[in-house]
Amino acid sequence: MSNTRRTRLLVIDVDGTLLTTDYQITMATRAAVQQVISQGVQVILASARSPGALRLIMGKLGIAGLTISYTGALICRLSPDPHIPTEVLAEQRMNLSSAHLVLRSALEQGISVGWYIGDDWYIPRWDAALHLESELTGVMPTIVPDLAHVTEAPHKLLCIAGEPELLPELSLLAKTLPQDCTGQFSYVNYLEITHQGVDKANALLALGQQLGIAPTEMVAIGDAENDITMLRLVGLGIAMGNASPEVQAAAEWVTDTNNQDGVAMAIARLQATGWI
Numbered sequence: 001m002s003n004t005r006r007t008r009l010l011v012i013d014v015d016g017t018l019l020t021t022d023y024q025i026t027m028a029t030r031a032a033v034q035q036v037i038s039q040g041v042q043v044i045l046a047s048a049r050s051p052g053a054l055r056l057i058m059g060k061l062g063i064a065g066l067t068i069s070y071t072g073a074l075i076c077r078l079s080p081d082p083h084i085p086t087e088v089l090a091e092q093r094m095n096l097s098s099a100h101l102v103l104r105s106a107l108e109q110g111i112s113v114g115w116y117i118g119d120d121w122y123i124p125r126w127d128a129a130l131h132l133e134s135e136l137t138g139v140m141p142t143i144v145p146d147l148a149h150v151t152e153a154p155h156k157l158l159c160i161a162g163e164p165e166l167l168p169e170l171s172l173l174a175k176t177l178p179q180d181c182t183g184q185f186s187y188v189n190y191l192e193i194t195h196q197g198v199d200k201a202n203a204l205l206a207l208g209q210q211l212g213i214a215p216t217e218m219v220a221i222g223d224a225e226n227d228i229t230m231l232r233l234v235g236l237g238i239a240m241g242n243a244s245p246e247v248q249a250a251a252e253w254v255t256d257t258n259n260q261d262g263v264a265m266a267i268a269r270l271q272a273t274g275w276i
Helices: 014-018 027-038 051-061 096-108 128-137 164-175 200-211 225-233 245-249 262-272
Strands: 009-012 042-046 065-069 074-078 087-091 112-117 120-123 156-160 181-187 190-195 218-222 236-239
Touching: 009 014, 009 200, 009 262, 014 042, 014 051, 014 262, 027 042, 027 051, 027 262, 042 051, 042 200, 051 065, 051 074, 051 128, 065 200, 074 200, 087 200, 096 112, 096 156, 096 164, 112 128, 128 156, 156 164, 164 181, 164 190, 181 225, 200 218, 200 225, 218 225, 218 262, 225 236, 225 245
Parallel strands: 009 042, 009 218, 042 065, 218 236
Antiparallel strands: 065 074, 074 087, 112 120, 112 156, 156 190, 181 190
16 A cells, blocks of 8 residues: 655664664665655755764765754754855754763763864864774864863763773763753763753754654654654654664664665665655
């Protein structure tokens, strides 16, 4: 039975969804996304990543324009040209005092911290976890030895447990955040901290209002805890085969894994059932 609702916006998470475990976009996935665009459906990425990191991925995917960055703290329009400034459509930054509290607490526990403002990524010092993050995203941070003196509020703090023995400290940090902060795990050892209420669902609602697209006209694909609200909001939520049982339970469909062209498989099913 074909579906009568037509999809106008396809929202795709990046890590664990669009990208394989070794951070590649398969040919099948790229071709499927290009086909969706040719059918008149807008495709946007929704990720905890920074605009700079998303610009690189969008270039490989062959798309440009709107994106949801920092788990929804920044909605922006990106040009393929990195020299053209990011156009901010909507943003919600952390309170500066709360960001400093989290920073101090994390550093005291030996947790790696990144301070993200727009296209900029600041770190207090290099360590193995931050080196890896830089390699994976293709983005180079700026070293600011005393981040406590930064006076511009961040869109996001990223706290990484670089060693397995730091996972309990990261879990405790997530449970003891200031009341005006939200902490969401994008990986078991990656805690993404934003202002309270920031998530992909709220970002999609704001973006939909600007575009004149209702949530029922959206389809979303994701794999992590920070995708759950988005999967529940849209007309059709699709979880990856590599997603946890909790994430899969929040979705209507479960596709194949990120290493088995799960996004391309989901798109084929959307086309076969009349969603696209």
